[in-house]
Amino acid sequence: MTVAIFVPKRLKKSELYAIALFSIVLGFFTDITFDLKYNLYGYFSPGVQFAGFLPILLLFPSSGVLFMNFYPFKKSLLYQFFYIFCWTIFCLFFEFLSIKSGYFYHNGWKYWHSAFTYPYLFLLHLLHLRFFRGYND
Incomplete structure (x- = not known):
């Protein structure tokens, strides 16, 4: 979180605000669906816990x-795919560390599910920013 606050910003404050809120909504939507409804993964133990809201x-x-701040909008499509791929690998590694620490658990969810899900979540962020920019222009 500290890194996100102090890095140089390339996007407008309104865009950063919209991205942060969209990330929260998307996080609640995915976690309510996959954690609470289908019990595929969760934080600490099944059910709702305050600590589960922290991520x-x-x-x-x-x-x-x-x-989104460092997304290579002006680079080639191949470079953009590579950027999403690198973020996916980073997220998978972070998920692995979260599981090993006991903060996060899988219950039927597999790493390959995450490997396919993360790129879609990143694409949703891109679509959201495109929509937001079009709405505010």
């Missing part, structure tokens, strides 16, 4: 802002 309220907006 949604702190980690997700910070990572969303960092991902």
Whole structure:
């Protein structure tokens, strides 16, 4: 979270705000669906816990802002795919560390599910920013 606050910003403050809020909404939507409804993964133990809100309220907006702030909009499509691929690898590694620490657990969810899900979540962030920019121009 500290990194997201102090890095030089390339986007407008209104865009960063929209990205952070979208990340929170997306985090709640995915976690309510996959954690609480289907019990595929979760934080600490099954059910709702205050500590489970921390990644949604702190980690997700910070990572969303960092991902979008440094997104290579003016680079080639191949470079953009590579950027998303690198972020996916980073997220998989972070997920692995979260599981090893006991903060996060899988219950039917597999790493390959995450490997396919993360790129879509990143693409949703890109679509959201495109929509937001079009709405505010």
